[in-house]
């Protein structure tokens with residue numbers, strides 16, 4: 001395992017489309033639910049333990065070699081909002097493009113052949129981790145961290161939130177990211193034998209409902 | 225050109241700077257249009273579509289910052305059928321989407337070729353940005369930087385990557401020069417000094433056939449692309 005490869009994959013500047021997404025933060029700011037560092041922390045904590053956990057588990061399972069087609073269907077079943085499903089597949093396609101140049105591999109080529117318009121992003125993330133010589137926990141870390149770092153950096157732009165405060169939120173959440181990754185990898189290992197139904201199905205209804213509404217906004221800074 | 229680093233793997237091409245499409249055909253020439261907010265990028269794209277649409281098969285990608293206004297303007301003006309216009313969302317940061325992370329734009333150009341193709345030309349309009357915003361060579365084959373006389377006649381002198389390195393510099397809205405006190409001769413001299421032998425076009429889209437010179441430049445690039 002290469003720790004440096006993990007830094008490459010987890011880098012916020014990895015060119016895979018994430019910059020255009022707020023992870024629900026724009027809708028939450030619009031609804032007056034995120035107004036500063038404290039409410040951003042609450043929002044991120046909620047996201048981490050719900051969609052963050054699911055994404056981390058799916059990514060870890062993909063890195064353990066669980067069938068991407070089954071994982072993609074499992075991710076679909078765990079994403080009620082059609083807007084978020086579309087976004088997840090778009091992001092998966094964008095990640096796949098970058099990953100195939102960064103870590104050329106037969107697995108990534110096969111994934112592109114099976115999903116020409118993209119698989120759910122965590123599925124691609126897991127296969128990318130494999131191609132990069134990383135393990136399931138690395139894939140889960142990328143997914144779990146992304147579930148909070150996306151909203152945090154978007155909120156800096158949306159609210160003019162002090163960037164040091166936003167980074168402080170992420171630092172305080174780090175121990176919980178560790179816990180989520182441990183749980184995610186545990187369920188992913190179960191899924192290897194027991195199938196994708198063993199994966200967690202935690203969901204945050206408001207994130208899904210707001211995402212649908214946000215997709216209809218005429219004026220918005222972020223795609224989701 | 226960036227060639228596929230793993231030709232042995234077979235699958236679909238990962239890198240869209242490849243000149244060939246996965247099916248072996250030549251992909252469309254891609255030309256980017258960047259420049260400050262309101263300089264006339266969309267108006268130039270519209271004029272180019274009108275001038276070229278009967279000669280070549282073309283499509284447009286817009287990068288709006290927080291709306292779909294550019295795409296909707298082009299649709300309203302009916303410069304192209306709707307299936308030939310795609311809007312990319314840029315997340316508050318237009319230069320990221322055309323330079324640092326081009327993945328969404330590459331997806332858009334590929335989908336246009338798949339769904340509206342075969343295409344000869346794709347125009348990619350950047351969201352209005354600052355003087356340092358240029359397109360990645362992984363996204364476009366050539367780029368046009370559009371400034372206008374009303375944004376201040378010292379912009380060519382200030383330079384910056386857009387003004388100095390774009391394959392074509394367009395100074396738009398020359399009709400406004402008398403009203404805003406811009407010195408066109410000085411702008412031309414400054415642009416020449418910044419750009420060595422790279423071309424500069426002065427235009428007004430208020431005039432008849434205002435984008436004629438830019439259209440001719442695009443025709444030359446197209447001829448070189450298929451040669």
Ligand SMILES: Nc1nc2c(ncn2[C@@H]2O[C@H](COP(=O)(O)OP(=O)(O)OP(=O)(O)O)[C@@H](O)[C@H]2O)c(=O)[nH]1
Pocket residue numbers: 259260261262263264265266267268294350351352353396397398399400427428429430
């Ligand atoms: N007088 C004059 N107005 C022009 C000319 N070209 C464009 N305009 C006007 O300038 C305004 C901005 O033009 P756009 O084409 O929307 O500019 P843009 O660069 O696409 O703007 P953004 O995409 O918002 O950055 C519009 O009202 C145009 O009608 C010109 O040559 N002369």
Ligand SMILES: [Mg+2]
Pocket residue numbers: 265266267294349352
């Ligand atoms: Mg425009």
